[in-house]
């Protein structure tokens with residue numbers, strides 16, 4: 001297993017536009033990273049790039065800055081471009097800042113047939129933003145996404161929170177969508193609890209125990 005370097009100098013040949021922010025893993029991150037890397041054969045630590053990107057996104061504000069991707073690259077002894085290639089391919093990674101509540105509306109076939117257009121319209125009317133935009137108060141970002149694997153309960157959306165939590169909200173209609181937004185605006189946990197699906201939509205991509213076979 002490679003040594004986990006904490007905020008050491010960039011050692012790869014890529015010279016992206018970094019902000020100079022001094023990002024570093026904390027002790028808990030370091031322990032998590034060691035567990036994640038240990039899940040792969042010796043010499044294959046690069047396989048942990050996706051969970052490390054999730055960890056970086058969760059730790060550093062809900063998105064992946066160049067500095068955050070550089071830190072992942074350093075940690076895995078990878079060229080920066082290898083990390084960027086992965087981060088820019090998967091839509092669950094945000095390469096620019098997003099709001100506290102990231103509303104990701106599925107507009108793929110099943111959801112489209114079941115009325116995802118109306119869900120988008122309800123959000124746009126409530127928040128006065130369109131796809132790819134963030135509200136002025138930084139609370140909400142709206143994104144259209146491809147199938148999230150919940151076609152049986154279409155139309156649906158995923159709410160990704162700044163702390164990394166994710167929730168599916170399914171069988172949507174305009175009224176339920178507006179109720180969701182109001183609950184999020186008011187941080188009304190009781191109302192949210194009645195709207196979001198449980199258990200969480202997907203395994204936690206960071207916590208190693210969730211991957212135990």
Ligand code: FES
Pocket residue numbers: 106107108109110111112146147148149150151154156
């Ligand atoms: S098409 Fe929307 S979840 Fe599959």
